[in-house]
Amino acid sequence: MTLHSVSFESFYAANFARTAQLAHQLTGSATNSEDIAQEAFARIRSHYERVDNPTAYLRTAVVNGCRNWHRSSSREQLRIEHLAVRRSSDDLGAQELLDIVDRLPYRQKAVLVLRYWLDLSEADIAATLGCRRGTVKSLAARALADLRKELPK
Numbered sequence: 579m580t581l582h583s584v585s586f587e588s589f590y591a592a593n594f595a596r597t598a599q600l601a602h603q604l605t606g607s608a609t610n611s612e613d614i615a616q617e618a619f620a621r622i623r624s625h626y627e628r629v630d631n632p633t634a635y636l637r638t639a640v641v642n643g644c645r646n647w648h649r650s651s652s653r654e655q656l657r658i659e660h661l662a663v664r665r666s667s668d669d670l671g672a673q674e675l676l677d678i679v680d681r682l683p684y685r686q687k688a689v690l691v692l693r694y695w696l697d698l699s700e701a702d703i704a705a706t707l708g709c710r711r712g713t714v715k716s717l718a719a720r721a722l723a724d725l726r727k728e729l730p731k
Contacts (some may be wrong), residue, residue, distance in 0.1 A: 586626045589621055593633070597640055603691045606643035606680040614643040637696075638706050642690055648684040678728045686721035689714055 584592075594615060594700045601611035601618075605712035622632060629635045651674060685707065692703045707714070 579679060586623060589626070589632060593636060594619070598604060600637070600691070601640050601644055603695055604688060605639065605647050606676070607647075610647060614640060617643050634702075634705070638656055638708075641692075641706055644688070645684055656657065656662075678725060681728070682721055682729040686717050686724065692720050693718060 598615040599619060602608055605611055617685040618636055621639045622629060622635055622653065626632060677731050679690060682690070688707060689703055691707060692698045693700075698706070700714045703714045704711045
């Protein structure tokens with residue numbers, strides 16, 4: 579029995595670009611974001627017909643894939659390099675802001691991306707990250723406080 583009126587192929591075509599963009603926002607890596615998106619679609623493919631909310635499932639799979647990417651020990655060197663490149667200019671460009679967001683701890687970054695880029699509610703973010711709404715609020719507050727410290731005065 580099919581729960582969805584949309585085929586997996588149509589779901590993939592309609593959602594791949596946005597899914598890869600989400601992975602890019604969470605990792606800061608265009609190259610790895612497409613791989614993470616592909617892996618998320620591969621995870622949902624085998625049981626797409628049985629998933630109640632494939633969009634939410636896909637989003638959670640991407641967030642988990644990005645979390646695993648961040649856990650990789652080779653990423654530590656990249657973080658160190660980002661810290662060394664910091665500019666003190668009063669004119670903060672979009673890329674500089676993204677670089678500052680990239681330096682946040684993963685869960686803080688995930689909360690900000692899910693909230694401000696995907697415009698998800700606290701409840702949806704909590705479900706996606708597998709935590710409580712209070713944790714989402716706390717992570718968001720800490721992330722914004724950390725961003726304020728990093729922004730040039």
